[in-house]
Amino acid sequence: MKPNRVEFTETAMDLMRKLSKRHGAGLMFHQSGGCCDGSAPMCYTAGEFRTGGSDVLLGELEVDEIPGKIQFWMSAEQFEYWKHTHLTIDAVPGRGSGFSLEAPEGMRFLTRSRMYTDDEWLQLKDEPVPTGLEVNA
């Protein structure tokens, strides 16, 4: 089985379940870059953020009690600099910003990163990541 590129901590999944219930919807993430609240994973109801050819899908994850799969996206050009790192989405106390859904909960999603092991990298380095154009076609 291929290693995944992104996963969620239990704390993050608890928060996601709460948000999914509150909004009565599935969820998606888009990893932001740059500026005040940047480099943070932004959480939206599924489909709120329109992805396209300039985005890549890093993973689709199932979380108990949340409808559908949770897609995790990033801009393709940003991925070029991120592709050697594995992402773990955590949640910490704080105040999210942008239009990310968790802000009012007093919690903030946070991307923690680690380098892939040599073994993981061997399996992943030539593995294509689909763009929004392909996924949404």
Next chain:
Amino acid sequence: MTVYAQPGQAGALAEYRSRYDHWINGEYVAPSSGEYFENVSPVNGKVFCEVARGNAADIDKALDAAHAAAPAFGKTSPAERALMLNKIADRMEANLEEIAVAETWENGKPVRECLVADIPLAIDHFRYFAGVIRAQEGSMGELNHDTVSYQFHEPLGVVGQIIPWNFPILMAAWKIAPALAAGNAIVLKPAEQTPVSILYVMEMIADILPPGVLNIVNGFGVETGKPLASSRRIAKIAFTGETTTGRLIMQYAADNIIPVTLELGGKSPNVFYRDIADHDDAFYDKCLEGFTMFALNSGEVCTCPSRALIDAPIYDQFLGDALKRTQAVKQGNPLDTDTMIGAQCSNDQMEKILSYIDIGKQEGAKLLTGGERTDLGGDLTDGYYVEPTVFEGQNSMRLFQEEIFGPVLAVTKFDGHDNAMEIANDTLYGLGAGVWTRNINTAYRAGRTIQAGRVWTNNYHDYPAHAAFGGYKSSGIGRENHLMMLKHYQQTKNLLVNYNESKLGFF
């Protein structure tokens, strides 16, 4: 040195209310939900007031007020509006020290920066736009002997503005001043990390503006910013923040066919050429300060010079001297005028910075100084302090590619001018850059080659009005700080007039 008393303590220059409502139609209006959220001072990590938690109904109420005020305000003369802007500047200037303390308490930045940069710059910004609106002219073209084309500037009407937390008053001034100068009414959404320092100023200037011209609605992005940005009742949206939200705002604007201006951050290169070390003089000393500018405002600046590129022949010497300068940065109580670096603005910001320090180590970057959270002890023990941190590594590392928005500098070596330019431009962003050299030809070529909207040459982090500021590449759209920003807040009306009595002969 001066140590200002904390708001809430005896002798404090600035006092916050315990609770803040929205500012709508010239007065405080309670949130329709009746709910409030807590506002924490990053100086000590404690709650100091509560703030209205806005929602779509509150945004609608503010838009009602703005739409009621906009027609009359849009018809005021440039002279009348300039007078209002000048009065705002004068009022702020008369209360500068008080505003500076209030801003430090909410944002955590060292008060010396508020005193000599943030607030004076905000004041000057109002004066600048008071000046340029008086001097702005439409244009006229004589198309032929009988036909004249007149271009008039008209306000857009009601505009939405979303403000970041790193300069809660200055960034508001950057957006408010040109919008008011151009004759628009505003609904402004501050960042939820710094919701009230702008209200502190608003109260001071309330009598200067007609009710409804400037409305401020606080709350969380998803509950307040989103209904504002996606509203069909705004004619323009201006946003400073990060890329994903910037794209989302453009998507909403696309739905409504309205213009956007975006300022979206950067990963600014600061390039030090070998000739700076030709002499050990005042200029070399200035270059060392230029290197250390990454610590200004605790690194929470979109143009933070967060990548230092140093010419190979001087690498060891300059980096050695620059590290000493970095280690001399005094971290402490932000309300102490001797403090050079204060607190990060929020807990999650601090967490994010620490997570980047972690990934930097994992990627194999070499930690040269700093790298830890600072505990200032006593009353400040729970504040959000991070040491000025310098890493050495390669430009392909995430540390060199992502905007950390903290006092973390990534340093690398370059070999010759072409290599410097290659590294400088190897980034998604293009907001700011710095070039340091004694050779004017090198300075000019580098400045023109770097793909960034602002290239500071032998200086850094200066933000005067009348110098266009904005991004290339993924750093945004539009230019603030300059009279050209007026046009981002104006509609063009063309009157095409024919002065000939004779018909064309078609019908």
